[in-house]
Amino acid sequence: MQQEGVNTVELNNMLRMQQRFDEMADVLDLDQTIAQQMNRWVRDQRGDLIRLLDTIDDPEERKHIYAATWVRLKSQWVVYNTQIGYEIAKTGEAKADTLVKAATVAIFVDAIEPFVERHEVERVTAHVGSSWHDAA
Amino acid sequence: MSFVDPQVISSLSSLDRGKADALPHGAIKVDDSGTIQLYNRWESQLAGVPPAAAEGKNFFTQIAPCTNNRLVFGRFKDSVASGSLDFEIKYTFTYKMKPTNVTLRLVKDPSTKANWVFVKN
Numbered sequence: 001m002q003q004e005g006v007n008t009v010e011l012n013n014m015l016r017m018q019q020r021f022d023e024m025a026d027v028l029d030l031d032q033t034i035a036q037q038m039n040r041w042v043r044d045q046r047g048d049l050i051r052l053l054d055t056i057d058d059p060e061e062r063k064h065i066y067a068a069t070w071v072r073l074k075s076q077w078v079v080y081n082t083q084i085g086y087e088i089a090k091t092g093e094a095k096a097d098t099l100v101k102a103a104t105v106a107i108f109v110d111a112i113e114p115f116v117e118r119h120e121v122e123r124v125t126a127h128v129g130s131s132w133h134d135a136a
Numbered sequence: 137m138s139f140v141d142p143q144v145i146s147s148l149s150s151l152d153r154g155k156a157d158a159l160p161h162g163a164i165k166v167d168d169s170g171t172i173q174l175y176n177r178w179e180s181q182l183a184g185v186p187p188a189a190a191e192g193k194n195f196f197t198q199i200a201p202c203t204n205n206r207l208v209f210g211r212f213k214d215s216v217a218s219g220s221l222d223f224e225i226k227y228t229f230t231y232k233m234k235p236t237n238v239t240l241r242l243v244k245d246p247s248t249k250a251n252w253v254f255v256k257n
Contacts, residue, residue, distance in 0.1 A: 027234045077231065078204075084228050085207040094228050102230040110232050 017046055020107050021100075030096055038100040049108065067120035070112055071128070077105045138224055139256040140241050148245035148252060162255030168216050170196045170209065179255055183233070195253060202229045203240070212242055212251075219244070221251055 021042045025035050049069070056065050080102035084094040139161060144151065153174055156163040162179030166172055175190040183190075183199065190199050196209040203209055208225060215221035221244035229236045241254040 024234055081202050081230060082205045082207075084230065085205055088226050088228065089207060092226070099228060099230060099235045103235050106231045 017042065017104075017107050017111060021104060024100065024103050028096055028099060030100070034096050034100075038097060038104075041101070042104050045104065045108065049112075063115075063117060063120050064123065066112055066115045067117065068124045070109060070116045071121060071124050073105050073109045073112070077102060077109060080105060138241055139239055140243075140254045145243060148243070148250070149247045151245075151252070162253070164190075164195055164253040164255070166195050166251050166253060168251065170194045170212065172199065173250070175199075182236070182255070182257065200229070200231075202227065202231050208240065208242075215242070216244070216251065 021039065025038070030038065052065065052069065053062070056062055080098055083098050084102055087094040087098060138145075144159065151163070151165075153176070156165075156174060156176040157178075159176060159178060162182060163174070163176040164172055164179055165174035172191050172193055172195050175185070175187040177187070180187050180190070185199060193199055196203045196212065208227065211223060211225075212221065215223065221242055224239060224241045226237070226239050229238055236257050238255050238257045241256075242251065243254070244251050
């Protein structure tokens with residue numbers, strides 16, 4: 001079912017996420033409790049994204065929000081990815097929930113990337129950077 | 137015991153595209169900045185990136201951003217700078233692919249000064 005304010009292409013991208021999560025859960029052979037927790041986490045993340053796009057229906061504003069969301073998610077993935085590296089270095093393996101979060105966030109990045117314009121990303125990072133300097 | 141055949145390591149100077157494509161693991165030749173000069177068939181299939189699309193790009197920042205941290209790229213740069221590149225590390229790739237456990241071996245060919253990244257899952 002198409003949601004008001006979200007076009008078909010966007011919605012298809014969102015719906016593919018659940019299928020890709022299921023594949024990921026199989027690959028990682030998640031135990032049932034972790035799988036349920038992570039599935040809930042993925043659904044919450046997906047719901048937040050759809051609600052965001054549904055709420056902001058101004059096309060120009062959306063361009064900025066796509067870029068801001070991409071920066072947020074990419075930054076999240078950088079953090080999880082580094083955490084995975086150090087978990088492996090310290091214990092020999094990464095924790096399942098860190099792997100799921102990293103891979104899921106990467107799926108979101110992939111899904112919204114087609115709608116992201118480079119100059120909007122530059123606007124967002126400049127915006128965030130200038131805010132930090134102002135705050136300091 | 138490394139997954140890379142010692143004979144491969146001892147004959148890096150003659151590892152051309154044909155030989156690299158025949159290897160049962162990934163083989164990526166990079167310069168000192170990480171720019172890809174050769175991207176073999178196995179790695180191309182694992183990552184879903186054609187060699188022509190990978191070659192010329194930076195392995196650590198553009199093709200395998202999972203490795204863009206101090207554990208891998210930082211250690212690569214430090215080792216290249218000190219002329220002692222030869223280490224192996226376990227990692228899990230998660231970026232735009234199913235989580236994939238891999239082992240990376242990074243080594244410099246002392247005769248040609250080329251750097252090689254070998255990947256096995």
